[in-house]
Amino acid sequence: xxxxxxxxxxxxxxxxxxxxxxxxxxxxxxxxxxxxxxxxxxxxxxxxxxxxxxxxxxxxxxxxxxxxxxxxxxxxxxxxxxxxxxxxxxxxxxxxxxxxxxxxxxxxxxxxxxxxxxxxxxxxxxxxxxxxxxxxxxxxxxxxxxxxxxxxxxxxxxxxxxxxxxxxxxxxxxxxxxxxxxxxxxxxxxxxxxxxxxxxxxxxxxxxxxxxxxxxxxxxxxxxxxxxxxx
Amino acid sequence: xxxxxxxxxxxxxxxxxxxxxxxxxxxxxxxxxxxxxxxxxxxxxxxxxxxxxxxxxxxxxxxxxxxxxxxxxxxxxxxxxxxxxxxxxxxxxxxxxxxxxxxxxxxxxxxxxxxxxxxxxxxxxxxxxxxxxxxxxxxxxxxxxxxxxxxxxxxxxxxxxxxxxxxxxxxxxxxxxxxxxxxxxxxxxxxxxxxxxxxxxxxxxxxxxxxxxxxxxxxxxxxxxxxxxxxxxxxxxxxxxxxxxxxxxxxxxxxxxxxxxxxxxxxxxxxxxxxxxxxxxxxxxxxxxxxxxxxxxxxxxxxxxxxxxxxxxxxxxxxxxxxxxxxxxxxxxxxxxxxxxxxxxxxxxxxxxxxxxxxxxxxxxxxxxxxxxxxxxxxxxxxxxxxxxxxxxxxxxxxxxxxxxxxxxxxxxxxxxxxxxx
Numbered sequence: 001x002x003x004x005x006x007x008x009x010x011x012x013x014x015x016x017x018x019x020x021x022x023x024x025x026x027x028x029x030x031x032x033x034x035x036x037x038x039x040x041x042x043x044x045x046x047x048x049x050x051x052x053x054x055x056x057x058x059x060x061x062x063x064x065x066x067x068x069x070x071x072x073x074x075x076x077x078x079x080x081x082x083x084x085x086x087x088x089x090x091x092x093x094x095x096x097x098x099x100x101x102x103x104x105x106x107x108x109x110x111x112x113x114x115x116x117x118x119x120x121x122x123x124x125x126x127x128x129x130x131x132x133x134x135x136x137x138x139x140x141x142x143x144x145x146x147x148x149x150x151x152x153x154x155x156x157x158x159x160x161x162x163x164x165x166x167x168x169x170x171x172x173x174x175x176x177x178x179x180x181x182x183x184x185x186x187x188x189x190x191x192x193x194x195x196x197x198x199x200x201x202x203x204x205x206x207x208x209x210x211x212x213x214x215x216x217x218x219x220x221x222x223x224x225x226x227x228x229x230x231x
Numbered sequence: 232x233x234x235x236x237x238x239x240x241x242x243x244x245x246x247x248x249x250x251x252x253x254x255x256x257x258x259x260x261x262x263x264x265x266x267x268x269x270x271x272x273x274x275x276x277x278x279x280x281x282x283x284x285x286x287x288x289x290x291x292x293x294x295x296x297x298x299x300x301x302x303x304x305x306x307x308x309x310x311x312x313x314x315x316x317x318x319x320x321x322x323x324x325x326x327x328x329x330x331x332x333x334x335x336x337x338x339x340x341x342x343x344x345x346x347x348x349x350x351x352x353x354x355x356x357x358x359x360x361x362x363x364x365x366x367x368x369x370x371x372x373x374x375x376x377x378x379x380x381x382x383x384x385x386x387x388x389x390x391x392x393x394x395x396x397x398x399x400x401x402x403x404x405x406x407x408x409x410x411x412x413x414x415x416x417x418x419x420x421x422x423x424x425x426x427x428x429x430x431x432x433x434x435x436x437x438x439x440x441x442x443x444x445x446x447x448x449x450x451x452x453x454x455x456x457x458x459x460x461x462x463x464x465x466x467x468x469x470x471x472x473x474x475x476x477x478x479x480x481x482x483x484x485x486x487x488x489x490x491x492x493x494x495x496x497x498x499x500x501x502x503x504x505x506x507x508x509x510x511x512x513x514x515x516x517x518x519x520x521x522x523x524x525x526x527x528x529x530x531x532x533x534x535x536x537x538x539x540x541x542x543x544x545x546x547x548x549x550x551x552x553x554x555x556x557x558x559x560x561x562x563x564x565x566x567x568x569x570x571x572x573x574x575x576x577x578x579x580x581x582x583x584x585x586x587x588x589x590x591x592x593x594x595x596x597x598x599x600x601x602x603x604x605x606x607x608x609x610x611x612x613x614x615x616x617x618x619x620x621x622x623x624x625x626x627x628x629x630x631x632x633x634x635x636x637x638x639x640x641x642x643x644x645x646x647x648x649x650x651x652x653x
Contacts (some may be wrong), residue, residue: 020584022465024494042586043465043489171341179345182236215259217626218633223395226419227634230647 008051009038011112012083012105016040021047028152035066045078045120049105052084063091070102079118081105089115237637240382242349243628244335245389246328248312248356248432249409249579252625253335255349256633262625263338265291269327271307272297290330313434314410315356316540317363329370336380348375348382348653350637352628357388357406357413357421358428358543364646371652383649385632385641390415392627393577397617401566402573403559405600406624407516407580409433411545414558416570420645425561427554430545431519431535433580436463439515439524442532443508449500458493462500465491468593469513469583471602473521479592480507486588510593513583517599518550552603574600574614577623581616 013023024046025039035056038049050070056062066082073080081103084092089106094116097104103118218224238256245252247267254262269290289297311317311324318324336349353367364386371384390404394417406413412429416422437456440463444453452458466489470476480487487509490501502508514521519535528534535547546554559570581596594602597614604612617623641650 020586022494024492041492043491172343175341175343175345178239179343182233182345185233185235215256215626215629217260217396217398218630221395221398221630222400223398223630224634226400227395227631228636230635230639 006109008053008083008085008107008112009036011107011110012038012049012051013040015105015112015114016047028148035062035069039077047079047081047103047118047120048073048077049081049083049103052082052088054085054088057084057088067102071100074101074121079103079120081114081118083107083112234637236347237350237382238633240346240349241629241632242336242339242351242381243625243632244332244351244353245392245624245628246312246353246355247389247408247578247624248315248411248434249310250621251331251335252622253338254625255339256629260619260622260626262622263335264621265331265334266294267312267331268294268308268310269323269330270294270297271309271323273307288326288330290327291334312356312410314540315408315413315428316359317366319362319366325366325370328367329373332370333374333380336374340378340380348379350632350649351381351384352632353384353386354389354392354624354628355386356411357390357415357423357426358411358540358545359388360542361643368650368652371650375653379653382653383637383651385635385647385649387628387631387647388415388421389413389624390577391417391421392624392631393575393617395627395630396623397575399573399575401569402575403555403570404575404577405551405555405581407432407576407578409579412551412554412578412580414554416559416562416566418562418566418569422562425558426543427558428543428545429535429549429551429554430538430547431516432578433460433463433516435519435535436467436512436516436580438532439527440467440512442527442530443502443505443511444500446508447500447502447505452498452500458498461493462491463512464582465489466500466502466509467512467583468509468586468589469517469596469599470510471592471594471599473510473514473518473523476510476592477507477523480510489586513593513599516551516580517596517603520548520550550603552600552607552609555600555604556607556609568611571604571609571612574612576600576614576616577620579621581620 009026013021020042021040022042023038024041026036028036035050035052038051040047040049048070050066050073052062052066063084070080070082080101082092082097083105084107086106086108089104092104094104098116101119102116103114104116105112105114107113241256243252243254243256243262245262249267250264251267252262252264269288271288272286309323309327311321311327317328336351340346340349351371355363355367367386368384371381374380390406390413393404393406394400394402399417401418403414403416406415407429409432411432414427414429416425437459440459441453444450444459444462452462468476484504484506488501488503488506489509490499492499511523515524537547538545549557555574559567562570576596583593583596585593585595595616597616601612601614604614619626635647635649637649639648641648
């Protein structure tokens with residue numbers, strides 16, 4: 001049994017969804033070696049988010065590269081943000097980001113947070129700049145895009161295979177441990193007198209034996225007690 | 232079999248009208264979601280022979296890979312729960328439900344020998360007749376013939392699951408999905424004889440959106456249901472008061488106008504001067520009786536009709552506040568104030584947003600219903616949209632399976648408990 005992992009792009013898209021933005025595109029940033037890109041729109045404005053992950057930030061210059069790429073994006077989009085893992089927030093000077101109109105988002109496994117909102121531009125002022133040489137640029141970008149995407153797909157597939165193998169191993173270990181605990185518990189139960197109903201009800205509040213954290217909707221839920229008394 | 236085993240192997244199955252949400256307790260907060268549909272493959276077709284297809288029916292995430300021509304879609308694609316109820320003899324719909332259930336259970340069933348089946352908690356519409364319960368239990372037994380995937384099963388109504396997920400033992404749940412809207416007062420148990428059902432949900436708003444798209448010159452796009460739904464979700468607005476909102480929209484076109492891009496395509500939708508029609512989409516869900524909709528009915532748009540399915544009447548044109556009042560007034564007078572004081576709105580059909588700059592003109596579903604109830608003289612009302620409405624039924628299933636003792640057997644008179652199907 002598996003638990004879903006959310007990507008940084010998922011958690012970032014979620015905070016904007018609350019403001020009426022939806023995801024239009026998710027891709028690798030072709031102009032950059034380091035970041036991926038998320039495009040969001042609310043029907044009136046389009047925001048580009050350059051997402052840097054922990055791995056990319058290990059490379060020197062990743063942040064400068066992302067900022068330079070983001071500067072170019074200002075011509076195409078109404079707002080531009082940089083997203084970095086929460087622990088890297090201290091290396092970024094918020095006032096400089098703000099001065100240049102960039103938004104700043106931090107994220108971790110639990111969610112994302114908008115530290116600085118992007119400065120939004122008027123649509124009319126950016127559209128003319130998209131016109132010249134658009135077709136030529138597009139053809140170049142498309143062929144590069146295909147090569148990059150192919151590389152990315154094989155890299156991601158490789159990683160996925162490794163992760164799946166590790167997950168299989170972990171699940172096997174977990175199930176074998178759970179089986180052993182279950183056997184020990186049944187032996188223990190046989191050696192103890194039959195438990196009274198009240199004692200069972202108290203146990204209902206406890207965490208599953210695997211030690212996993214209970215989901216939020218089970219915590220302090222009055223229905224757990226109501227339903228456990230059904231007889 | 233111990234309580235501990237049961238708690239670790241609770242499996243929720245929410246058969247929504249549009250989506251099927253499923254997964255074990257170990258998924259935590261968010262279940263897997265696939266569309267509640269199945270595609271019957273034409274096995275004689277060249278494509279299926281080339282691809283070596285051996286099965287007749289495809290469900291889950293594979294469906295798009297097997298789609299053939301647009302003409303075949305209507306005939307081969309089956310949405311079994313579109314109305315919340317499956318007819319007794321609708322073999323294709325039952326087959327899709329069985330295949331989806333098998334798909335869900337197999338996706339998470341551990342391979343080791345210590346696994347002795349899940350404790351499955353299925354959730355269906357409150358207006359589902361008894362034969363649906365019988366059919367589902369039979370289906371679990373059939374699935375077990377190949378391999379034991381379900382140790383015991385139970386079935387609970389969706390509004391009860393919502394109340395459980397939101398930790399509220401006394402409340403009124405309004406669950407609005409694609410095909411219908413169910414209103415169910417709850418006081419520890421669902422008050423079944425006070426249930427009201429409306430024969431409209433998100434699907435009705437889709438039909439109106441189609442008409443609006445046609446009027447704005449997007450007749451070709453209006454044929455694609457998924458696209459219409461996308462457009463509805465992006466442009467639809469619920470007006471505080473429809474007449475005032477229309478006046479505002481006509482004199483403030485720039486504030487109401489919107490241009491949306493369909494992801495992954497070149498398609499851009501802009502209603503232009505007809506942007507005022509955005510307010511009609513939301514209003515239609517709450518009150519299709521407004522006179523402005525008459526012109527659409529006159530031009531052939533189907534009117535939500537009163538129908539009887541099983542023992543339940545589904546009202547087509549009754550406004551939502553009226554339906555809530557009628558339902559609560561069927562309960563004991565002493566209980567009524569408690570039911571008004573906590574009205575929970577659940578389901579994708581209540582997820583309307585208020586865009587920046589339109590506050591006051593457009594409102595959220597909870598505000599809309601509060602105002603509608605106040606107009607009818609009901610005060611001291613608390614209406615709340617449940618968080619993560621898409622997942623609340625599944626979460627309620629998990630809590631139910633976790634808490635109900637495994638030695639509590641299924642009772643037909645109460646419609647609850649565990650049915651041994653292994």
